[in-house]
Amino acid sequence: MYPAALAIVVNSYTLQERGRALVLFLGIAxxxxxxxxxxxxxxxxxxMRAIFRSRSNAWVSxxxxxxxxxxxxxxGQHGVP
Numbered sequence: 001m002y003p004a005a006l007a008i009v010v011n012s013y014t015l016q017e018r019g020r021a022l023v024l025f026l027g028i029a030x031x032x033x034x035x036x037x038x039x040x041x042x043x044x045x046x047x048m049r050a051i052f053r054s055r056s057n058a059w060v061s062x063x064x065x066x067x068x069x070x071x072x073x074x075x076g077q078h079g080v081p
Contacts, residue, residue, distance in 0.1 A: 002029075 005025070013021045 005029075 006022075009021050009025050010018060
């Protein structure tokens with residue numbers, strides 16, 4: 001999935017905007033990769049059932065929908081059909 005996500009980022013932005021988009025993408029991916037085990041460890045120390053009751057899955061879904069909506073609204077501006 002990671003190579004496909006990088007390909008989407010590269011193809012979605014012009015050459016001038018691509019560097020900033022890649023920095024943002026890689027920064028978020030690195031931050032979430034570092035934070036995932038920390039959050040998971042904290043939840044399992046608190047209670048194992050918290051993993052199944054957490055609303056993080058819904059939060060991630062809302063964020064992804066927002067990103068997809070924003071990319072659809074700017075699709076024509078970058079010259080991508």
